[in-house]
Amino acid sequence: MSMSDWYEIARRVESLEDVPLERGLIADLQAAHAAQTGPGAGAIHFYTPTFKSFQTSEISGCGKNAWPAVSITAGDCKLQCDHCKAKILEPMIPARTPEDLWRVANEVIAEGARGMLLTGGSNHRNEVEYGPYYSTIRRIKDEFPDFRIALHTALVDDDIARCMEQSGIDAAMMDVIGAQETVTQVYHLRRRVEDFERSLEALVATRMKVVPHIVVGLHYGRLLGEWEALAMVRRHRPAALVLVVVMPFYAPAKRPFATPDAGAVGRFFFDARTALPGLPLLLGCARPPGTTKVQIDAYAVLAGLNGIAHPSDGTVELAARLGRRVRVTPACCSIVVGDEVMALDGAGGVEVDLETILADERARRGGTGLGRIPVVSEPATAAGGGR
Numbered sequence: 001m002s003m004s005d006w007y008e009i010a011r012r013v014e015s016l017e018d019v020p021l022e023r024g025l026i027a028d029l030q031a032a033h034a035a036q037t038g039p040g041a042g043a044i045h046f047y048t049p050t051f052k053s054f055q056t057s058e059i060s061g062c063g064k065n066a067w068p069a070v071s072i073t074a075g076d077c078k079l080q081c082d083h084c085k086a087k088i089l090e091p092m093i094p095a096r097t098p099e100d101l102w103r104v105a106n107e108v109i110a111e112g113a114r115g116m117l118l119t120g121g122s123n124h125r126n127e128v129e130y131g132p133y134y135s136t137i138r139r140i141k142d143e144f145p146d147f148r149i150a151l152h153t154a155l156v157d158d159d160i161a162r163c164m165e166q167s168g169i170d171a172a173m174m175d176v177i178g179a180q181e182t183v184t185q186v187y188h189l190r191r192r193v194e195d196f197e198r199s200l201e202a203l204v205a206t207r208m209k210v211v212p213h214i215v216v217g218l219h220y221g222r223l224l225g226e227w228e229a230l231a232m233v234r235r236h237r238p239a240a241l242v243l244v245v246v247m248p249f250y251a252p253a254k255r256p257f258a259t260p261d262a263g264a265v266g267r268f269f270f271d272a273r274t275a276l277p278g279l280p281l282l283l284g285c286a287r288p289p290g291t292t293k294v295q296i297d298a299y300a301v302l303a304g305l306n307g308i309a310h311p312s313d314g315t316v317e318l319a320a321r322l323g324r325r326v327r328v329t330p331a332c333c334s335i336v337v338g339d340e341v342m343a344l345d346g347a348g349g350v351e352v353d354l355e356t357i358l359a360d361e362r363a364r365r366g367g368t369g370l371g372r373i374p375v376v377s378e379p380a381t382a383a384g385g386g387r
């Protein structure tokens, strides 16, 4: 909207004041922005548990239980990838047998879940062995047709993809890796990059909503196969693409991960946006913390991504200052994947304007519109309350 310099606009956001941003990169992103068209261009959806003004009774709490994650192998995984070591599975609800899955589904539905993310550890071929579970998944979908199931598929062939589809799974997610070195070294996997592409192809041939993920910086913190992964996604056109940035926490000491360079990640966002015009591009909640996260989030907004989970302070404000249409859903990570994957049409959340965002940021910093003067008493107490 505004013709002013985006770098200068970013500098006006108080939370970004001390955050180094690359002027040249931002100029490139601004220049490319004019070319972005199609439905949803210019709109951005944030998923954040901290946007207090929108903690309405309708969306109570952070929605953690709306999309529970369930693992059919509990915490077990044969692959032990260097960036994960199966840590991602640990907090999930275990369902080690089809009977357990039936019981877990009934329990979470009784607690109000709208769907679940179903996953599990891999075998040595990066396959999750769902075979014994398909009839139970079918039974869950027959009994509770509105209950959505998103499945982390891992690698599949045509037959397996069809089994998944026939069991009633709504959405299929898989990590797309574009460099053979990364498959071999990070995943310890004797499969070929082509197997990832063939899996993606098999999945998009079904009626399932396919939402691949690209883990940026997967090669020990460096970008390597990301562009090939983009090309694969482009060849097979899924429903949306989720980008996450590698979190090196779990890396073993002898094979450490560097923190990916935020500028390099920002340029990759730009390349993704350019390669996939009109495709919903979402930034998932995994990314390194600290200044890097703030920078990555700013570049995600500037590059024209369509959704951001858990934005850093200042990110929502930056989007509004750039004239983007901003929607906010107060939510945890799990609901992000669930909602974004299931409702890609951009519905949901509350539309907010810059004034509201600024008021919220002020409130979170401890002021109440009176600058930063701390408020000692709660308004309800101050009002007397009949005492």
Ligand code: SF4
Pocket (backbone or CB within 6 Å): 077, 078, 079, 080, 081, 084, 085, 086, 087, 088, 089, 120, 121, 122
């Ligand atoms: S296969 Fe998946 S769960 Fe297992 S270690 Fe690798 S990333 Fe983690």
